[in-house]
Amino acid sequence: MEISEKAITMLTRIGFTKYEVMIYWTLLVYGPSTAKEISERSGVPYNRVYDTIASLKARGFVNEVEGSPKVYVAYSPKIAFLKFKRDIDGIKDELEKELKRVKVKTEERPGIWRTKDLDIAVEMVRESIDSSSYEAILVAPEKFLENIEDNIKAALKRGTTISLYTEEKIDLSDFAKLGNLYVRKFHKLNHFIGMFDGREVIDIQNIGFRPRNPPSFKATYPEIIFSQYSFIREAFKESSLILEGIKNRDDLRFFANFHAVDIIRRHLNDGVIYAKVLGRNLVTGEVEELEGRVVGYTVALDEGIDNFDLETERGIVKVGGMFAVLEEYETTMIRLTIV
Numbered sequence: 001m002e003i004s005e006k007a008i009t010m011l012t013r014i015g016f017t018k019y020e021v022m023i024y025w026t027l028l029v030y031g032p033s034t035a036k037e038i039s040e041r042s043g044v045p046y047n048r049v050y051d052t053i054a055s056l057k058a059r060g061f062v063n064e065v066e067g068s069p070k071v072y073v074a075y076s077p078k079i080a081f082l083k084f085k086r087d088i089d090g091i092k093d094e095l096e097k098e099l100k101r102v103k104v105k106t107e108e109r110p111g112i113w114r115t116k117d118l119d120i121a122v123e124m125v126r127e128s129i130d131s132s133s134y135e136a137i138l139v140a141p142e143k144f145l146e147n148i149e150d151n152i153k154a155a156l157k158r159g160t161t162i163s164l165y166t167e168e169k170i171d172l173s174d175f176a177k178l179g180n181l182y183v184r185k186f187h188k189l190n191h192f193i194g195m196f197d198g199r200e201v202i203d204i205q206n207i208g209f210r211p212r213n214p215p216s217f218k219a220t221y222p223e224i225i226f227s228q229y230s231f232i233r234e235a236f237k238e239s240s241l242i243l244e245g246i247k248n249r250d251d252l253r254f255f256a257n258f259h260a261v262d263i264i265r266r267h268l269n270d271g272v273i274y275a276k277v278l279g280r281n282l283v284t285g286e287v288e289e290l291e292g293r294v295v296g297y298t299v300a301l302d303e304g305i306d307n308f309d310l311e312t313e314r315g316i317v318k319v320g321g322m323f324a325v326l327e328e329y330e331t332t333m334i335r336l337t338i339v
Contacts, residue, residue, distance in 0.1 A: 003021065003022065003025045007021070007025060008021050011024070011025075014084075017052070017055075019044050019048055019052045020052055020055060020056055022042040022043065022044050023038055023042055023049065023052050023053060023056065023062075024056055024061055024062065024074055025042075026038055026041045026042040027062060027072060027073065027074030028074050028076070028077075031073070032065065032071045032072065032073045033071065033072060034069045034072070035049045035053070035069065035070070035072070036069070038053075038072065053072055056074075059087075060075065060080055060083040060084060060087065061074060061075055061080045061084075062074050062075070063075065110219070110220045110221040110222065111220055111221075112217055112218070112219040112221060112224070113217060113218045113219075114215075114216070114217045115216050115217070116213040116214065116215055116216065117213065118204075118211075118212065118213065118214055118216075120216075121202070121216035122147045122148070124202055124216070124218045125147075125148055125151075125192070125194050125202055126147075126148055128196040128200060128202060128218070129151040129152065129154075129155050129160075129194075129196065130151055130154065130155070131196070132155060132160050132196045132197050133158075133159075133160055133197060133253070134197045134198075134253040134254060134255045134332070134333055134334070135160065135161040135162075135163060135196075135197065135253055135254045135255045135259070136152075136155060136160060136161070136162055136163070136194065136195075136196050136197075137163045137164075137165075137193075137194065137196075137232055137256060137259075138152075138162065138163070138164050138165070138166075138192075138193075138194050139165040139166075139186065139189070139191070139192065139193040139194070139232065139235060140164065140165070140166055140189070140192050140193075140194075140207075141166065141167070141189045141190075141192070141207060142166055142167045142169070142170045144192050144204075145164075145166065145170070152175065153175065153178055155179070156175060156178040156179030156180070156181060156247075157178050157179060158179075159179060159180075159248060159251055159253060160179070160253065161179070161180045161181075161252060161253045161254055161259075162175070162179070162180070162181050162182070163182045163184075163254075163256065163259055164181070164182065164183045164184070165183075165184050165185075165186040165232075165235050165239055166183065166184075166185075166186065166189065167189065168185040168242055170183075172243055173243070176244075176247070177245070177247065178247065179245070179247050179248060180245065180246055180247060180252050180253070181243065181244075181245040182241065182243070182244055182245075182259065183241070183242055183243035183244075184235075184236070184239035184240060184241050184242065185239055185240050185242045186235050186238065186239040187238075188235070188238075190205075190206055190207070191203060191204065191205050191207060192204040192207045193228055193231065193232065195225070195228060195229065195232060195255075195256075197332065198225070198229075198255040198256070198322050198332035199220060199225075199332075200219065200220045200225070201218070201219055201224060201225050201228045201229075202216070202217070203216065203219075203228065204216040225322075226323055229256075229322055229323070232256070233258060233304075236258055236259075236262075236301070237301050237302075246338070249337065249338045249339075250337045250338075251335060251337065252335065252336040252337070252338070253334065253335055253336075254334040254336070255322070255332040255333065255334070256321060256322070257306050257307065257308075257319070257320060257321020257322065257324075257331065257334065258299075258301065258306040258321060260275075260308070260334045260336060261298075261299055261306045261307065261308055263336060264294055264297045264308050264336070265297055265299060267338055268294065268297070270338070271338060271339050272293060272338075272339040273293070273294040273336055273337065273338050273339070274291075274292065274293055274294065274336070274337040274339065275290075275291070275292065275293075275294050275308070275310055275319075275334060275335065275336050275337075276289070276290070276291045276334075276337075277289075277290050277291075277310070277319055277329070277331045277333060277334050277335070278290075278331060278333040279319055279329035279330060279331035279333075280329060280330050280331070281328065281329055282324065282325075282327065282328060282329065282330060283328070288329070290310055290312055290317065290319065290329065291312065292310045292311045292312040292313070293310070293311045294308050294310060294311075294336075295309050295311045295316060296308065296309035297309065305326065306320070306321060307319055307320040307321070307324070307326075307327045317329060319331055319334075
């Protein structure tokens, strides 16, 4: 029996052995067959038919019909691969659980992951949104948001702040009912940029033109994060706030200090704002937990300055954001409460 090289290549790519390919293909072509018929039609030695069928049965591609002699049937690719995909998804989920259990809690070496496959790039974005706990910043064309809508909604529900730069025409009022959402109108939207908790950035280039294979990457290098963070600061300066949804006034989370300071600037006169941050002391290098009332702020984006004054038990300290220089503390973990 002839079998195309294309079919052999496709099946061996998912782990089929040569004999598994030959037997599965034989059953698809000829239909229900006995072991003897399978051997004669496929060319697989008779003494290897049973162990090969047992392997295909275990993977959900073949079943047997009781009788004498037994007859074997192949599930169609559409049915077989449905079960195969479920099994793979189950293995993936278990691997992710196991990884969380054993992953070493140390500072990881920076890395970069590149792809020209749009589906992979989108999955990177989804994964990063799902793992964000403080803030996800998304600079995105309206059309791209359709790919990550469910992930955004889930993030809002669990308390992650979503700061979105996109077109004005998009209606996100339903999103604002789910959590803390800030939408700014921004006109330079040929690329997608996502930054998540200040620990990683994803860039999908020329997505506004809908290319089939856009150059994309995810990076955790501080230098790359800094360059994208600087771009987002510029986008903040050039954009205008068109939607603010504050659902959780007692827990507004940010990693971008200029976003937190903007909230402070606009709401400090309305009441009392408290902050809780995990910040690095720029003198000692120690990470400290700070908590207290916000009593002031400074915004001078042209000079690269955005910070706020926090009244703590030890006195008033000045808190800056990522890559802070002039302040006493830098932080990417900010929780505000508006009373």
